Amino acid sequence: MRRTAARIPGTTALLALLTATALTAPSPGAAAATATATALTRTAAGTERLAAVSEAVLNAEVDGTAWYVDRAGGRVVVTADSTVSPAALAELVHAVGPDAPALTVQRVPGRFTPLLAAGDAVYGGRYRCSLGFNVADGGAHYFLTAGHCGNVAATWYADGAHRTAIGPTLASTFPGHDYALVRYDNEALDHPGGFTSAPDAYVGEAVTRTGSTSGTHTGTVTGLDATVRYTGGGTVRGLIQTDVCAEPGDSGGPLYEGDKALGLTSGGSGDCTTGGTTFFQPVNAALTAYDVSVY
CATH class of the missing domain: 3.30.300.50 (GMP Synthetase; Chain A, domain 3)
Structure with a gap:
């Protein structure tokens, strides 16, 4: 005996509704x-x-x-x-x-200015700056410093009396960016390295800065891709903003984390007694511009 499925009242209408819903509702x-x-x-x-x-x-x-x-x-x-x-x-x-x-x-207290001063460390003309990172291109050796330093000196010396020459400024950019390249022409001078990479900095990163005026200080990255309009000193883009202190003469000095090269001291406000805000040129931009590498 063949069994016939029971017919549920309203089945046709229900199937029609379900079909319409399937056709119109988004998956x-x-x-x-x-x-x-x-x-x-x-x-x-x-x-x-x-x-x-x-x-x-x-x-x-x-x-x-x-x-x-x-x-x-x-x-x-x-x-x-x-x-x-x-x-x-x-x-x-x-x-x-x-x-x-x-x-x-x-x-913030103080004035945002490029941290350039007459004094001690690497000398050019009437000014003192700080050496950033030693870099190389094949067998040739150079160092990076701030562009506003490179703009004011054609030749750099290891002493304030200008008796021990280091070499010439080959290229310099400021404002817009803030980096310069100086060649070692004096073979009697050592140019040690110690850095293995040059990655991007990140907000919250614990960093260290060294400069010829104030020595070594630590702090934190507080902002990236910062633009600063220095008082009477031009506008620079793409900087690392930090709460690390710095003082005149520290310009060009290195910002780093361990063996990672991060930036070159550009400028800022305050001092290392009361603290301050300091900006750094990312070093990887300079490495790309000059086709050199840290070591």
């Missing part, structure tokens, strides 16, 4: 793709907005300010030194316009 994969696309669109819009805010700060042309984009926090962090008046800060905020809520403004 889980499609919904996820839509959500991802929406998130990417919002992220791109946020990135463009922060870039526009950063550019507006640059165009405000307020000396004594430095800033970087904090993408994770969705803000542009502006640091103003003691020379920036309340009126100048108001002009900067006004220049940003309706996106001003994306600004975070903080104050």
Whole structure:
């Protein structure tokens, strides 16, 4: 005897409803793709907005300010030194316009200046700077220092009396960037190494800086890709911002973590008695520009 399946009332209507739902409702994969696309669109819009805010700060042309984009926090962090008046800060905020809520403004004592001074360590003309990293290209040896140092001296010496020559400045860039290349022409001078790599710095990294004025000090990376408009000294982009102290004459000196070369001292504010904010030119940009390597 053949058994016939029982017919459930309303089955046809129910099947029609389920079929229609299957045809019109997005699949889980499609919904996820839509959500991802929406998130990417919002992220791109946020990135463009922060870039526009950063550019507006640059165009405000307020000396004594430095800033970087904090993408994770969705803000542009502006640091103003003691020379920036309340009126100048108001002009900067006004220049940003309706996106001003994306600004975070903080104050530091002192003046943002390139840390150049007459004195001791590596000498050129009337100035003293600090040697950054010894570098090489094949069998030739050089050292890196700050570009604002390289701009003021054609030849460098190991002593203030200019009796022991090191060699000439081959290339120098400042403002915009802040690095210079000096060749060792004096074969009697040692040029030891000790660094194995030159990676990018990261926020929160514990770092050490050495300079001919203030010696060795430690601190932390607080910002990346910072732009600083030095008081009377030009604008430099792409810097590492730190809370490590530095003083005039420390320019060009190395920023490092262990055997990792990170940066060249560019400028800042404060001193090593009260503390300060110091900016560093990433060393990997100089290595790329001059096609040399740390060792």
